[in-house]
Amino acid sequence: MDMIKDAEQGKIDLILTKSISRFARNTTDCLEMVRRLIDVGVFIQFEKENINTGSMESELMLSILSGLAESESVSISQNIKWSVQKRFINGTFIISYPPYGYINADGKMEVVPEEAEIVRTIFKECINGKGAFLIAKELNERGIPSKRGTVWHPSTVQGVLKNEKYTGDVIFQKTYTDSNFNRHINYGEENQYLLEKHHEAIISHEDFEKAQLIMEQRGKEKGVSKKEGKYQKRYAFSGKITCGECGSRFKRRIHYSGKNEYIAWCCTKHIEHTVKCSMKFIKDEDIKVAFVTMLNKLVFSCDMLLKPFMQGLRNIDEKAYLKKITEIEDSIEKNKNQRNVLMELMSKGLLNPGLFTKQNTELLSKFARLATEKKHIFFAVSGNASKIDESQRLIRFCSRNRMALKFNDNVFEDFIDEIVVNSREEIVFKLKCGLSLKERLVE
Structure with missing residues (x-):
């Protein structure tokens, strides 16, 4: 490339x-x-x-x-x-790139004493209750380089803690390559091979298992899915708040004011680099109040706002879209026939090679444009139908319910797609039906 x-x-x-x-x-x-x-x-x-x-x-x-x-x-x-x-x-497979703590010496894994001591420290700190973030921070403060000679990250520490090679055993084929030469994590699609006592151990099996249990428990507490490696929806706002300044996601944190504590949501980029993003935190409770206010406005103005909005979606002429798709499909078929004719003329020696290449390239480019246009129209039609369905659900909810008095996680999940934070005073609720509604944050 x-x-x-x-x-x-x-x-x-x-x-x-x-x-x-x-x-x-x-x-x-x-x-x-x-x-x-x-x-x-x-x-x-x-x-x-x-x-x-x-x-x-x-x-x-x-x-x-x-x-x-x-x-x-x-x-x-x-x-x-x-x-x-x-x-x-x-058991003759040679590990060409051993993990931190080992080197490859004539095809065999040998322990690096200085690095092995760091590995033992990482496991000890984990078993004693420290998280990967804090362990990585302390290693960086001590000036200890990682395997690649760079700084330690929480993911790097977790990689050490999850690597069975430190027990002296090795599991082969943790990843596999598919027919298109793309690499994937092996979740059982291919056989795996365990070879015990493959090399000298740095960590005992007992300590390794303790560390796995601790990390698994932490994962459950944080709602982490082991297979996907992503946070599940432990909180209603998780993964749904976006910074209007830098586009980063907001992260849930506990803040303290004297002896009192409160939940806040903070821009991840601002946490890492305050210069790169100036967006400060917003309180969890303020967002909930703003949502209840916005929802009550919808309940109150259902006939004046939501029903005309849905009618507008229905008035979009889907027949015109379908007619356009038919025209594009006819053009694609015509394009295909033209390329077949070109190929036949070329094979019979009736067409100049340079002219064939030029015309064939033009037809292929046109085909790509037509296929892209067809895809966009399909997305527009299906997206519009989805918005109509979501609008109907919201109208049914607002018609049947009275003014809300408190925040409801399920209602939020049902109707809100995203929250964009414009400032500490204003946020935008992006609804699944396609509406975007601004709301003030009032402490």
């Missing part, structure tokens, strides 16, 4: 590559990159296939050869996977 950028900046005149399989892993990527480079006047010479994109007769041959190269890559990948799995099973 760096090479492609250099080519687009005029730093490269010609690219030489051994074969198509070394340039791209699949046909789509290969053709896309070739066209992208041709547009800026940079050509590629594929030595094995003896193809030069500056003088090639058509994209047809490149497509065929790219497909063969893709099949070859898949075959090689499968062979490598088979070989690696055999080494997993017999």
Whole structure:
């Protein structure tokens, strides 16, 4: 990708590559990159296939050869996977990049005494009740570099605490690569292999299990999903408050005023760098009062606001959208037929190669534009239908309920999509029906 950028900046005149399989892993990527480079006047010479994109007769041959190269890559990948799995099973797989605390010495993991002591400290502090954030902070204050020679982060500390290799055991195939060469965490899609006493241990199994139990308990308390690694909805406002200044999410915190404490929501960027975002905290209770006020206004003005709004959504002419989609589909079919005719003329030698490449590229570009336009219209139609449904739900709620006296988590979850904080005095409630309503924050 760096090479492609250099080519687009005029730093490269010609690219030489051994074969198509070394340039791209699949046909789509290969053709896309070739066209992208041709547009800026940079050509590629594929030595094995003896193809030069500056003088090639058509994209047809490149497509065929790219497909063969893709099949070859898949075959090689499968062979490598088979070989690696055999080494997993017999315990001969070499860990090329050992975790912090170990080095690779002639294919074997050996303990680094100074780093091992830090690992023991991390586990000890965790078992004694310290969180990953505090442990990382103390390591940074002591000037101890991480594995990559940079600062420690809470995620780095958690990575150490969750790594079974510190017990001397190793689990192979924690991740896997799919058929499209994308890597994923292995949640049971592929076999895993446990090899006990693979190398010298730094931490006992007992201490490792204690640390896992403590982290699991903390995760439950914070509503963390182990598989997804994301916060679940423990609080109604979690993940729903956005800073109007920098776009960051707000985080829940406990503030103290003398002997009293209160819940506040703070911009994560402001917490890290007050210079980069000046947005200060807002109180949890103030947001709840503002929501109750906004909801009561909707209940009061249901006939004057919500019903006309929903009627406006219904008046959007979906028939015109559907007619446009039909026209686009006809154009896509026509485009496909034109490309087939071009291909036939080219195969019979009735069309100049340069003219074929030019016209085929133009047709492909038009096809991409039509497909994108069709997708946008589909999204517009489905999105409008969804907003009508949400508006109907809100109207039913407001018609059947009296003025609210207190905040209700379930009602908030049902109707609010997001809160945008414009200032400490004003927030915007973005409703699922598409309405955006401003409300003042009053202490």
